[in-house]
Amino acid sequence: MPQQNSAPLHVLRLACSPRGVESESLRLSQQILDRLSRQAGERGLALIDSDLNDLPHADHAYAAALASPNEPDRAHPGSTLQRSDRLIQQLDAADVLLIATPMHNYSVPSTLKAWIDHIVRIRVTFIGTPQGKQGKLRDRPVYVAIASGGLISGEHAQQPDFLCPYLKAALGTVGLHDLHFFSVEGTARGEVALEAARERTVAAVERFFAAQC
Numbered sequence: 001m002p003q004q005n006s007a008p009l010h011v012l013r014l015a016c017s018p019r020g021v022e023s024e025s026l027r028l029s030q031q032i033l034d035r036l037s038r039q040a041g042e043r044g045l046a047l048i049d050s051d052l053n054d055l056p057h058a059d060h061a062y063a064a065a066l067a068s069p070n071e072p073d074r075a076h077p078g079s080t081l082q083r084s085d086r087l088i089q090q091l092d093a094a095d096v097l098l099i100a101t102p103m104h105n106y107s108v109p110s111t112l113k114a115w116i117d118h119i120v121r122i123r124v125t126f127i128g129t130p131q132g133k134q135g136k137l138r139d140r141p142v143y144v145a146i147a148s149g150g151l152i153s154g155e156h157a158q159q160p161d162f163l164c165p166y167l168k169a170a171l172g173t174v175g176l177h178d179l180h181f182f183s184v185e186g187t188a189r190g191e192v193a194l195e196a197a198r199e200r201t202v203a204a205v206e207r208f209f210a211a212q213c
């Protein structure tokens with residue numbers, strides 16, 4: 001008989017918007033979270049919520065450690081290397097990664113970029129090989145909830161989208177390839193357009209999870 005997993009589904013959610021509880025991408029991520037919770041059923045869901053707004057950028061010590069082949073085994077307490085260790089452990093402990101992010105200037109906001117700089121780490125989450133970078137993390141589902149002021153996909157897209165291809169490349173570097181993107185687009189186009197965009201996206205989320213059953 002196949003073994004039932006009785007441990008709760010561990011979800012790590014990254015909140016990347018500066019807009020706190022008013023964030024549209026956070027709102028969309030909540031709909032995905034609700035669907036994951038239903039999917040988890042009796043197993044239950046354990047959520048770690050991480051707001052990236054206070055995450056510092058990589059600093060001098062971190063850059064020096066990454067550049068050195070003799071990176072210390074134990075990072076100094078309080079250093080960005082130790083922060084990176086913690087963020088990587090937090091990511092590795094998750095069964096599912098859920099990213100709630102706005103588009104900022106065609107790409108990820110700097111909050112999310114700072115997190116990526118801490119978790120994409122040579123010798124720890126990827127290694128260099130003659131064939132290129134090879135990820136070391138176990139693959140797992142990654143859901144990306146995006147909000148954008150204008151349209152970024154489809155034939156009516158008004159601007160380039162570097163966010164989705166960038167996330168695919170950056171997370172793929174560490175071994176995360178199972179990415180699923182959902183977006184509420186055109187949040188700056190007025191209430192009526194926003195409501196319609198929300199409805200379309202909720203329907204897309206529902207279709208996706210229904211197909212998983």
Ligand SMILES: Cc1cc2nc3c(=O)[nH]c(=O)nc-3n(C[C@H](O)[C@H](O)[C@H](O)COP(=O)(O)O)c2cc1C
Pocket residue numbers: 017018019022023024025026101102103104105106107147148149150151152159187188
């Ligand atoms: C600094 C900044 C840059 C932005 N750049 C873009 C952009 O390039 N394209 C776009 O469609 N919207 C852009 N927007 C609008 C946001 O993507 C939009 O307001 C989105 O709904 C915000 O999501 P949130 O509520 O989760 O923060 C930008 C907003 C800010 C604050």
